Amino acid sequence: MRVDGREIAVSGKLLLPWNRRTNDLIRLALSTIFLATIITSSMITRNDWEALERSISDIVGVLTPTQSNLVYLAYGIAILVLPFGILIGLIAGRQWKLLGAYAAAGAIAVLSLSVSGNGFAAPQWHFDMSDRLHTVLAQFLDDPRWIAMLAAMLTVSGPWLPARWRRWWWTLLLAFVPIHLVVSAIVPARSLLGLSVGWFIGALVVLVVGTPALEVPLEAAIRALHRRGHVVTALSVVRPAGPGALILQATCQQAPATEQAPRTPGPTWRPCCPTPGAALLELYGPNQRAGGLIRQFWRKVRLRSAETAPLHASMQRAVEHRALMSVAIGDLGLANTSTVALAVLDRGWMLHARTAARGRPVTADLPVERIWRALAELHDGQISHGDLRIGELTVEFGASTDEASTVLFGGFGKAEFGATDVGLQADIAQLLVTTTAVYGAEPTVAAAIEVFGRDKVLQASRRLTKAAMPTRIRASVPDAGALLSAARDEVKKQTGAVQIQTETITRFTRSQVIQLVLLVALVYVAYPFISTMPTFFSELRTANWWWALLGLGVSALTYVGAALSLWACADRLVSFRNLTIMQVANTFAATTTPAGVGGLALSTRFLQKGGLGAVRATTTVALQQSVQIITHLSLLLVFSVAAGTRADLSHFVPSATVLYLIGGAALGAVGTFMFVPKLRRWLGTELRPKLKEVLVDLGELAREPKRLGLIVLGCAATTLGAALALWASVEAFGGDTSFVTVTVVTMVGGTLASAAPTPGGVGAVEAALIGGLAAFGVAMGIAVPAVLLYRILTCWLPVFIGWPVMRWLTRNDMI
Structure with missing residues (x-):
């Protein structure tokens, strides 16, 4: 050069890669949205738009026919001349290499709108209409190919030409909308389509060829x-x-x-x-x-x-x-x-x-107190750094061995002069993480307390969370999550704090977002149930309330049983009282999420807050679910034999077609996991170790009869408590059926409905239970209100109580 x-x-290499051209990508995205909007509105609401345009034209159409013709004539000439004016502007600006992109954009725009079912339809412009000149020009004004060509050429050439020319040319092109409203009442949909297609093609060409900014x-x-x-x-x-x-x-x-430029006086x-x-x-x-x-x-x-x-x-x-x-x-x-x-x-x-940066990178042989004293000097100058990655720090050693080394800072894009307390606390939290990665938690926290004092370090440690720590800081250290936990635990140890309250820095906390989603899901899944309430209330007048109260009391046993089994699986390391209360909130989380995954996640979170590690908590929940399934299937077998063979169980058996579909889907899933390398590796590295842990835990349970008995008792209480609640609901409406048959209905119906994709199995559970009771001879006039009462007692009442319970658990830092 x-x-x-x-x-x-x-x-x-100086050229910016195309996937980093933010302006060009934004332009392409906006043009794509505009094109999709035009196509959608033209296909769906075109008649309504034409009526609206006629109404607007009646208001703004104040020109006489002669005046309209003159306006149409003047604008038609301008539109016809516009591409040649752009071309002259490019030549005047000596943009020779842009001419190819200019021509390509125009050609692609015309060709894209010339495609028909029979191939390409060439433009049919006629110039021999000598009777009315504006009719000749109207061919270009109403032709979407001409509009598309102009829009594409303007988009490609605009960035290379003066802003004044670009503004005037776009104004001239877009003026066809008001002119059509004034002159011909209707803006042709094909013209708007041409405008959107031209802008999209131009944006695509700009992304390929670039702009002057590159x-x-x-x-x-x-x-x-x-x-x-x-x-x-x-x-x-x-x-x-x-x-x-x-x-x-x-x-x-x-x-x-x-050769140096003259210097003006002043600082x-x-x-x-x-x-x-x-x-x-x-x-x-x-x-x-x-x-x-x-x-x-x-x-x-x-x-x-x-x-x-x-x-x-x-x-x-x-x-x-x-x-x-x-x-x-x-x-x-x-x-x-x-x-x-x-x-x-x-x-x-x-x-x-x-x-270039002076000094050497920070290493572990430098006393960590030097780094913290350098940050204190920076804060004394009312400056916060905001980007304390270890790579932004260097050490400048003195000329002699006796002279102390100096810690220097670099990277000032996030620095602030006249920093607030928030910025200063963020600096301390960031340096706690980065220096812990080099020196370890104990010397780092000790040096921070020595320099800044106990209170400041304790206040700053509230920001040792993933949300408060910037992504660039977490990405600069290995295993950021472990470092955050280690630094926070060490601060608690050296300051004597029992607990460090997490600083809330986001406008909406994660729990608030989750709770909002759960409430929306609750409204969605409750709507079908609410629609049946008038019929249910009319039947409720004939119910026996003592049986209903018995069903409510029995349904409470399910929460005690679930808490007992999980408490025994956790080896009695958490509070049984709080675990029982958590089961009520668990009903809310499980009902508002498909397949009850919210309940499993809530249980795991509660165990983690109770002191169990992440792996131990997950294994405990998996163990409890495994024993629950084994107990459920065992009870189903026993009660099915006890129920005899006289009952019609055809309602529970899917049709042959459904069974074939299920079997085919299962075989397809097995084949996919066997033949796809990534899925096969996932089975071996992720799923297999967890299954092995569960099997090992089950083996250990077999050698602990007392603990195993508590778990099985709790799981059985969960299953039988639900069956007792349904039986009490049937009796409340005068039904005459045995507890054994109702238990079979509850277990079989609940198992089939658990595969339903709706949160809480809403709809599927009711249908399965009503069909099951009918199969055992219960009249529909009794089965329908009995099932609805059962769902109120075991699902909807706990759901609405579970919402404030979950809020209480959150406030007390239990989940």
């Missing part, structure tokens, strides 16, 4: 450095452009005094590029800034505003902030880089040139 008569060697203005960057007194002799790419800045290393030398920063030496050039383009802006906006939505740095809508302000913070931290003697130059370049680029 030749700049001002000097040859400068440039090595490395051309790196190296010449302007070199001249900006020269004005600061540094002559660049070579450039090499250190990091290609992508999610961050394009970073180049510039070999430079001090410019002769006669300035001291350039620190050695002679000869190297400077790092950070070049920020509009696309990089767009991606950063989107990420910042998303963090603003997710977190409170106090948790994130101020949103810089301008890239220039964001880069200036980084440079000025390096100057401010440099004044404290704590910056490992210095600003060399800062300049606004052509085509929306921004230059921040700085020196």
Whole structure:
């Protein structure tokens, strides 16, 4: 590359990859949405739109026919001339390499709308209509291919031409909508389709060929450095452009005094590029800034505003902030880089040139107290860093062995001057994590308490959570979750705190989002039940309330039984009282999620909060479910034999077609898991060890009769308690059936309905139980209200009570 008569060697790839061109991707996404909207509205609501357009035209159509013809004539000439005006503008701007993309976009737009069932339909424009000139022009004004061609050409050429021309040309093209309303009353749907197709094709071509923002203005960057007194002799790419800045290393030398720009009086920063030496050039383009802006906006939505740095809508302000913070931290003697130059370049680029980082990386032989004292000095200057990854810290050793080393900071994009308490606490929490990864938790926390004091460290440790710790910090350390736990536990140990209350930094906590989803699911699954309530209440007047109260009391046994079995599976390491209360909340979670997965997750979470590890809690729940299934099947076998063979069980047996479908699906699933390598590895690495753990636990249970008896007793109480509740409900409406038959109905019907995809098996459970009772001779007039009463006692009452119970467990940090 030749700049001002000097040859400068440039090595490395400068072009931004297409998947990182944020502006172009956003343009393509918006054009796709617009095209889909036009197609959908044209297919579904076109008649309504035409009626609306006629109504609007009656209001705005104030022109006489002669005036309308004149307007139509003038606009038609402008639309006909527009593509040639764009072409002349490209030639005047010497955009020679853009002509191919310009022609390709127009051709693709015309061809895409010329496809018909019989192949390509060429445009049929006639120029021999001498009687009315505007009729000739109307062919172009109403032809979607012409509109699409213009929109595609404008989209491709727009970024390369002056903004004033671009605005006027788009205004001229989009004016066809109001002109049609004024002149011909209806905006042809095909014209809007042409506009959307043209914009989409143009956006796609722009993504392929690029925009001026992709051309790196190296010449302007070199001249900006020269004005600061540094002559660049070579450039090499250190990091290609992508999610961050394009970073180049510039070999430079001090410019002769006669070539340096005159300095104006006033304060300035001291350039620190050695002679000869190297400077790092950070070049920020509009696309990089767009991606950063989107990420910042998303963090603003997710977190409170106090948790994130101020949103810089301008890239220039964001880069200036980084440079000025390096100057401010440099004044404290704590910056490992210095600003060399800062300049606004052509085509929306921004230059921040700085020196390379001084010092060496932090290693374990440096006393950890030095790092914490350096952070304290930074905070004394009312500055928060905000990005305390260990890679951003360096150590500068003194000239002699007696001279103390100095810890320096780099990476000032998240730094803030005049920092709030939130920013200072976030710094302490981040440094707790990063230094724990190098030194371990005990020396790290001891040094932090020595420098900042017990109260500040304890307050900052509330942010040692995944939500509060930025992703970049967690990604910079190995096993971030374990480090967060280790640092938090060590803070509790050294400060004597019994518990560290987690800092709530998000606008909506995870539990609030989960509870909102569960409430919506509850309304969804309860709607079919609510629709049957009038009939149920009319039958309820004839019910025997003593039997209903008995069913309610018996249904409570199911919660005691479930708590007893889980308590014994957990080897009595958690509170039985709290475990019983949790079962009520468990009903709410299991009912509002498909297949009851919410209940299993809630049980696992409760055991973890009770002191069990994640693996132990998961294994305990799996063990309890395994024993529950074994007990359920055993009881089903016993009661089926006791029920005899006189009952008609055909309602429980699916048809042959369903059985064949189930068998085929099962064989297909087995074959898929056997022949797909990833699924086969998942079976061997994920599922097999867990099954092995469950089998080992079952073997250990067999050698502990007392514990096994408690688990089986609890599981049996869960199953039989549900059967007793249904039997009491049948008796409440005057039914005459035995407890044995009702137990068979409860177990068989519940098992078949458990495969239903609806949360809580709503609909499937009721149908299975009503059909089962009918199979044993219970009249439908009794079976229907009895089943609904049973579901109220065992499902809906616990669900509505379970919501506040779950809130209470959350407040007391039990789940």
